[in-house]
Amino acid sequence: xxxxxxxxxxxxxxxxxxxxxxxxxxxxxxxxxxxxxxxxxxxxxxxxxxxxxxxxxxxxxxxxxxxxxxxxxxxxxxxxxxxxxxxxxxxxxxxxxxxxxxxxxxxxxxxxxxxxxxxxxxxxxxxxxxxxxxxxxxxxxxxxxxxxxxxxxxxxxxxxxxxxxxxxxxxxxxxxxxxxxxxxxxxxxxxxxxxxxxxxxxxxxxxxxxxxxxxxxxxxxxxxxxxxxxxxxxxxxxxxxxxxxxxxxxxxxxxxxxxxxxxxxxxxxxxxxxxxxxxxxxxxxxxxxxxxxxxxxxxxxxxx
Numbered sequence: 688x689x690x691x692x693x694x695x696x697x698x699x700x701x702x703x704x705x706x707x708x709x710x711x712x713x714x715x716x717x718x719x720x721x722x723x724x725x726x727x728x729x730x731x732x733x734x735x736x737x738x739x740x741x742x743x744x745x746x747x748x749x750x751x752x753x754x755x756x757x758x759x760x761x762x763x764x765x766x767x768x769x770x771x772x773x774x775x776x777x778x779x780x781x782x783x784x785x786x787x788x789x790x791x792x793x794x795x796x797x798x799x800x801x802x803x804x805x806x807x808x809x810x811x812x813x814x815x816x817x818x819x820x821x822x823x824x825x826x827x828x829x830x831x832x833x834x835x836x837x838x839x840x841x842x843x844x845x846x847x848x849x850x851x852x853x854x855x856x857x858x859x860x861x862x863x864x865x866x867x868x869x870x871x872x873x874x875x876x877x878x879x880x881x882x883x884x885x886x887x888x889x890x891x892x893x894x895x896x897x898x899x900x901x902x903x904x905x906x907x908x909x910x911x912x913x914x915x916x917x918x919x920x921x922x923x924x925x926x927x928x929x930x931x932x933x934x935x936x937x938x939x940x941x942x943x944x945x946x947x948x949x950x951x952x953x954x955x956x957x958x959x960x961x962x963x964x965x966x967x968x969x970x971x972x973x974x975x976x977x978x979x980x981x982x983x984x985x986x987x988x989x990x991x
Contacts, residue, residue, distance in 0.1 A: 725822030
């Protein structure tokens with residue numbers, strides 16, 4: 688099967704390299720010219736939890752040079768989803784479809800608007816990776832990959848992709864209600880990513896600072912209040928405690944911190960920023976999410 692990975696960042700490289708190692712044709716599409724050139728010249732070097740290996744994949748900055756892809760794995764940040772949707776529409780064959788492995792909300796709707804609901808699968812990942820340099824990524828955190836049809840059906844194509852991800856050691860789980868799972872991951876990301884990025888701490892360090900863990904609890908509380916107002920009911924009866932317990936056991940560098948390391952724009956607007964802007968529509972206040980969004984904007988700013 689031909690996988691086109693749209694966004695050859697940490698997650699895109701993690702999935703693309705392991706799928707290629709298992710024998711699939713993989714094309715990486717990214718705007719970073721130096722990164723693309725390194726992959727084409729030396730291969731995609733991976734290390735970390737799955738050991739060291741070099742995957743032979745094709746990489747390009749030109750989506751028009753790619754065609755007949757069976758699956759487009761969308762691995763870009765939320766602010767680039769519209770461009771990624773156009774790329775997927777260009778590179779997919781007539782029966783091809785896209786799978787989002789992104790953080791935040793609104794990505795599925797953007798993909799559906801361009802590709803149509805029948806050509807989009809939902810997904811998310813709890814794996815983490817860290818870019819070490821052009822053409823080199825480390826696998827830093829083991830997790831599951833959740834995928835599912837938007838209709839909730841268990842189709843042949845979702846089972847086929849799950850089988851490929853299983854063979855690639857990406858721990859797939861087919862979800863009957865993938866949108867609910869995406870909202871649960873949204874709460875998770877809102878409660879962890881920005882806190883770690885701004886403080887330069889790992890998730891496991893949060894509990895060592897009581898004031899910070901209280902801040903985390905307050906942020907999550909505002910997110911859950913918004914979901915309740917929107918009529919979204921999560922399957923987890925206590926997501927706050929789940930996130931706190933998860934945080935205490937993880938010591939990787941979160942993706943948002945990596946974005947700041949590389950002077951990149953973060954996904955704050957589709958996470959805590961979404962909570963801050965959406966809550967007033969339901970007569971809710973979200974001062975903690977608003978504050979951390981404003982602080983992140985300050986961290987992103989680079990004086991001339």
